[in-house]
Amino acid sequence: xxxxxxxLGVLVLLAGSALAAIDTYEFQDPEKEQRYKELVQELRxxxxxxQNIADSNAELAKDLRRKTYEMVQAGRSKEEIADWMVARYxxxxxxxxxxxxxxxxxxVGPFLIFLVGVWLLxxxxxxxxxxxxxxxxxxEERRRAEALLAQGDEGDEDR
Amino acid sequence: xxxxxxxxxxxxxxxxxxxxxxxxxxxAHRGYASWVAxxxxxxxxxxxxxxxxxxxxxxxxxxxxxxxxxVAQNSNTRLPEIFKFSAVWGAHEGSLLLWALILSAWTAAxxxxxxxxxxxxxxxxxxxxxxxxxxxxxxxxxxxxxxxRLVPAAAEGRDLNPLLQDIGLIMHxxxxxxxxxxxxxxxxxxxxxxxxGRLDAAWARWSRxxxxxxxxxxxxxxxxxxxxxxxxxGWGGWWFWDPVENASFMPWLAGTALMHSLAVTEKRGAFKxxxxxxxxxxxxxxxxxxxxxxxxxxxxxxAFASDPSRGLxxxxxxxxxxxxxxxxxxxxxxxxxxxxxxxxxxxEAALLLNNVxxxxxxxxxxxxxxxxxxxxxxxxxxxxxxxxxxNAVFIPLTTPLVIxxxxxxxxxxxxxxxxxxxxxxxxxxxxxxxxxLAFPAVAxxxxxxxxxxxxxxxxxxxFTTLKAVRDSAxxxxxxxxSLSQWxxxxxxxxxxxxxxxxxxxxxxSTEKDVRLEPGxxxxxxxxxxxxxxxxxxxxxxYEGDRGEVVVTREGEVVAxxxxxxxxxxSGMPMTEAGIDAGLTRxxxxxxxxxxxxxxxxxxxxHKPFVRWxxxxxxxxxxxxxxxxxxxxxxxxxxxxxxxxxxxxx
Amino acid sequence: xxxxxxxxxxxxxxLALLFGYVxxxxxxxxxxxxxxxxxxxxxxxxxxxxxxxxxxxxxxSSAKYAGKxxxxxxxGTWCPECWKEHEFLLHLSRQGVPIFGVDWRDDxxxxxxxxxxxxxxxxxxxxxxxxxxxxxxxxxxxPETFLIDAEGVIREKHAGALTPEVWNTKFAxxxxxxxxxx
Numbered sequence: 001x002x003x004x005x006x007x008l009g010v011l012v013l014l015a016g017s018a019l020a021a022i023d024t025y026e027f028q029d030p031e032k033e034q035r036y037k038e039l040v041q042e043l044r045x046x047x048x049x050x051q052n053i054a055d056s057n058a059e060l061a062k063d064l065r066r067k068t069y070e071m072v073q074a075g076r077s078k079e080e081i082a083d084w085m086v087a088r089y090x091x092x093x094x095x096x097x098x099x100x101x102x103x104x105x106x107x108v109g110p111f112l113i114f115l116v117g118v119w120l121l122x123x124x125x126x127x128x129x130x131x132x133x134x135x136x137x138x139x140e141e142r143r144r145a146e147a148l149l150a151q152g153d154e155g156d157e158d159r
Numbered sequence: 160x161x162x163x164x165x166x167x168x169x170x171x172x173x174x175x176x177x178x179x180x181x182x183x184x185x186x187a188h189r190g191y192a193s194w195v196a197x198x199x200x201x202x203x204x205x206x207x208x209x210x211x212x213x214x215x216x217x218x219x220x221x222x223x224x225x226x227x228x229x230v231a232q233n234s235n236t237r238l239p240e241i242f243k244f245s246a247v248w249g250a251h252e253g254s255l256l257l258w259a260l261i262l263s264a265w266t267a268a269x270x271x272x273x274x275x276x277x278x279x280x281x282x283x284x285x286x287x288x289x290x291x292x293x294x295x296x297x298x299x300x301x302x303x304x305x306x307x308r309l310v311p312a313a314a315e316g317r318d319l320n321p322l323l324q325d326i327g328l329i330m331h332x333x334x335x336x337x338x339x340x341x342x343x344x345x346x347x348x349x350x351x352x353x354x355x356g357r358l359d360a361a362w363a364r365w366s367r368x369x370x371x372x373x374x375x376x377x378x379x380x381x382x383x384x385x386x387x388x389x390x391x392x393g394w395g396g397w398w399f400w401d402p403v404e405n406a407s408f409m410p411w412l413a414g415t416a417l418m419h420s421l422a423v424t425e426k427r428g429a430f431k432x433x434x435x436x437x438x439x440x441x442x443x444x445x446x447x448x449x450x451x452x453x454x455x456x457x458x459x460x461x462a463f464a465s466d467p468s469r470g471l472x473x474x475x476x477x478x479x480x481x482x483x484x485x486x487x488x489x490x491x492x493x494x495x496x497x498x499x500x501x502x503x504x505x506x507e508a509a510l511l512l513n514n515v516x517x518x519x520x521x522x523x524x525x526x527x528x529x530x531x532x533x534x535x536x537x538x539x540x541x542x543x544x545x546x547x548x549x550n551a552v553f554i555p556l557t558t559p560l561v562i563x564x565x566x567x568x569x570x571x572x573x574x575x576x577x578x579x580x581x582x583x584x585x586x587x588x589x590x591x592x593x594x595x596l597a598f599p600a601v602a603x604x605x606x607x608x609x610x611x612x613x614x615x616x617x618x619x620x621x622f623t624t625l626k627a628v629r630d631s632a633x634x635x636x637x638x639x640x641s642l643s644q645w646x647x648x649x650x651x652x653x654x655x656x657x658x659x660x661x662x663x664x665x666x667x668s669t670e671k672d673v674r675l676e677p678g679x680x681x682x683x684x685x686x687x688x689x690x691x692x693x694x695x696x697x698x699x700x701y702e703g704d705r706g707e708v709v710v711t712r713e714g715e716v717v718a719x720x721x722x723x724x725x726x727x728x729s730g731m732p733m734t735e736a737g738i739d740a741g742l743t744r745x746x747x748x749x750x751x752x753x754x755x756x757x758x759x760x761x762x763x764x765h766k767p768f769v770r771w772x773x774x775x776x777x778x779x780x781x782x783x784x785x786x787x788x789x790x791x792x793x794x795x796x797x798x799x800x801x802x803x804x805x806x807x808x
Numbered sequence: 809x810x811x812x813x814x815x816x817x818x819x820x821x822x823l824a825l826l827f828g829y830v831x832x833x834x835x836x837x838x839x840x841x842x843x844x845x846x847x848x849x850x851x852x853x854x855x856x857x858x859x860x861x862x863x864x865x866x867x868x869s870s871a872k873y874a875g876k877x878x879x880x881x882x883x884g885t886w887c888p889e890c891w892k893e894h895e896f897l898l899h900l901s902r903q904g905v906p907i908f909g910v911d912w913r914d915d916x917x918x919x920x921x922x923x924x925x926x927x928x929x930x931x932x933x934x935x936x937x938x939x940x941x942x943x944x945x946x947x948x949x950x951p952e953t954f955l956i957d958a959e960g961v962i963r964e965k966h967a968g969a970l971t972p973e974v975w976n977t978k979f980a981x982x983x984x985x986x987x988x989x990x
Contacts, residue, residue: 022749044545050399060942092540093543110520124511455834458841536829
């Protein structure tokens with residue numbers, strides 16, 4: 001427990017506050033600028049309480065932004081830079097979890113649940129007991145009844 | 160003395176809550192009328208005691224009584240008065256006391272407005288609420304006492320986190336808690352109904368306005384949080400899918416499903432067991448949120464400082480409440496099932512699909528929020544799940560929901576046909592496509608498929624809602640619409656407005672970080688930003704610099720903005736953005752670091768339609784209020800009271 | 809009672825058990841949501857060549873440790889845990905353990921003053937003012953200490969102050985022939 005507190009104590013020093021973390025990097029190429037912006041929003045600040053490196057004021061976040069800038073300017077792709085970061089800090093540094101065996105349930109889960117939900121829905125609707133078979137009204141009575149019901153439905157329908 | 164009084168009142172409230180929880184429930188089960196009669200007075204007494212306790216804590220803050228540990232940790236003599244007041248709920252213990260107070264207030268409200276309920280039902284509802292209150296008050300008394308003393312008393316307190324010294328802080332948590340706690344009422348109703356073995360349309364009619372009001376508060380609370388983060392944090396964002404944000408969003412989604420499900424149960428007597436389950440689900444999510452935020456299992460800027468032993472207490476409480484409710488559900492659900500017939504194409508089916516999508520979305524967000532924890536606990540290492548994941552999942556799931564919204568509101572109850580619905584919506588469908596595809600190119604100056612999709616969905620909502628209003632007004636005129644119908648229209652309209660805000664701001668925002676010297680200008684989004692330099696500035700508990708930025712468009716001055724960089728006495732630097740708010744766009748300037756020679760790193764934003772995000776939420780909330788105030792709830796309540804009075808006499 | 813009505817209860821119980829398990833682990837100190845595991849165990853140590861703390865024009869490097877077991881320690885005068893472990897590092901250096909110090913994001917003069925007044929446990933000490941080396945080693949806080957074996961492979965890492973307990977259990981076994989530190 002004390003070790004835990006020790007590590008935390010140290011980390012607190014480097015933890016940034018949530019303020020405008022503004023660097024004045026210049027880009028000649030708008031595509032590179034866009035790549036940089038996307039990366040710094042998807043890379044996690046390792047010493048913060050759940051922030052990306054774009055928004056964090058922490059020193060380490062600043063340095064990671066600089067590294068990202070340098071690599072973007074050097075022409076590396078988004079995947080390459082992300083891989084570079086993961087090689088050093090693990091998948092934790094990416095806000096977009098990779099698609100691998102361990103995260104399959106995560107990525108596929110919502111849509112599976114959706115399909116299950118829809119399947120259950122169809123079953124429930126189909127299982128509804130049908131109205132009794134023998135007609136109790138004559139054709140003429142039935143038509144009058146339907147006309148009356150249609151009128152009533154319209155007034156009823158919005159509540 | 161005052162803290163002792165507050166502490167004493169708290170302990171008394173715990174005892175009263177226990178009485179309120181146990182006696183009426185046992186009494187209702189065994190038929191002891193005197194025990195049943197205890198429910199109302201106990202509820203009101205509990206509220207009064209907690210009011211006293213909370214007032215004592217507030218008093219301690221306003222008087223800067225640093226002999227109280229909680230006050231010393233969260234306040235300071237130099238803190239402006241209004242923030243001393245809001246600091247009461249700025250950290251764990253005080254906010255929990257606020258939770259308990261609000262729960263007792265809602266409970267007392269039930270005693271006031273529930274005179275049309277049968278005494279047995281009332282007793283069960285209040286009893287359940289009493290048990291929930293007991294749990295919270297026990298947690299407070301035994302692990303999180305806000306009145307704990309600091310001996311010797313500190314001469315000066317630690318400052319309140321500067322991020323929290325803001326009007327948004329004053330409003331946001333109380334609103335949220337009103338929402339979270341409010342969902343305890345339909346929950347208590349569901350439990351009471353299962354205990355009594357009876358669930359009819361009257362139960363739904365009773366639960367519905369309470370659910371709507373709770374939902375309204377939660378909507379406002381979340382919107383406030385988003386708005387506050389936007390202007391206070393200086394990075395122009397309004398939602399991060401942070402675990403604590405998700406903890407508030409999940410009950411909102413479930414609560415929305417519950418509102419819609421209650422509509423069907425009230426009108427058609429269908430979905431009874433499902434509505435009960437949803438009521439349990441929604442309040443469970445409120446409690447789960449409390450657990451996640453205060454136990455330390457999740458990492459978040461919003462999380463309260465915590466320790467795992469507190470977490471265990473909350474978990475046990477959560478397990479007791481939710482576990483027993485679900486066990487009761489398993490036992491009694493078959494008794495309350497509906498046997499109502501409806502066709503696959505009908506409003507009932509549409510609302511059922513609405514519920515499915517909302518619940519699936521809620522569960523997906525829960526999955527994403529908990530996944531890092533699960534993987535880590537099972538030894539799979541650490542991963543992060545953030546906005547890229549949640550956006551990738553949320554948008555595909557809610558798009559069909561929005562489409563359904565349009566078709567569902569125009570569907571008939573019990574039985575309808577695709578052809579008839581299509582006949583009603585085809586004009587709206589075509590118009591939505593036309594406007595949706597045209598808007599990005601014409602109004603925003605650049606086409607984008609994502610923007611087109613968003614705008615088409617928004618227009619679809621607008622046009623179908625308009626059609627629904629027109630159809631209802633036919634023959635009666637617009638004044639003939641009931642509040643309930645207005646509620647639905649506004650609620651849906653709010654969704655459309657929200658979609659406009661999210662779509663346009665996400666796609667068409669521009670931002671730039673630049674180095675500016677006094678006299679420099681920069682062009683962004685068609686506006687020219689003139690940096691005039693900074694002046695030194697001194698506040699009540701901070702010092703800093705204040706910049707002046709004049710914004711012009713085509714030569715005319717549009718706004719003058721004053722972004723600030725503050726250094727609080729507690730050592731934390733803060734930035735206050737200069738924002739020119741507008742209906743069609745926000746202009747946003749934030750100061751970074753001084754770069755020497757009067758030059759500054761400055762961030763400029765042009766954010767089109769960002770206000771529509773919170774405007775949409777406001778309109779939704781207004782819709783909820785309208786629905787809750789509909790005449791028939793009041794008329795029916797009065798009639799039932801009269802009937803009861805007549806029956807008893 | 810219908811079986812399917814039990815489903816919500818079952819799902820919830822599983823979830824509650826998961827939370828309980830996590831909390832118990834946290835209470836025992838075995839699980840810390842804020843601690844990030846390292847990717848570097850079993851990897852070849854990145855080459856280290858940085859400016860010398862005492863004279864930035866000269867450089868220090870890890871090349872001289874080839875064939876030896878050595879430690880690399882990331883620290884800074886701004887880090888209270890580093891002050892705590894300093895005594896023990898001095899003790900280790902007196903026992904002959906080679907420690908390569910990396911003064912991370914620090915003020916040179918303050919660091920030199922610190923080492924002069926409190927003692928210098930480092931066989932060599934360099935500076936990393938812009939986190940270039942720290943990032944290469946996946947460091948996210950200070951102090952962090954890595955152990956590299958004679959083949960140049962990273963075998964252990966510890967985040968936080970190095971204490972005798974940690975030394976005995978994780979690091980000491982690699983220094984064969986050395987006595988365990990009391």
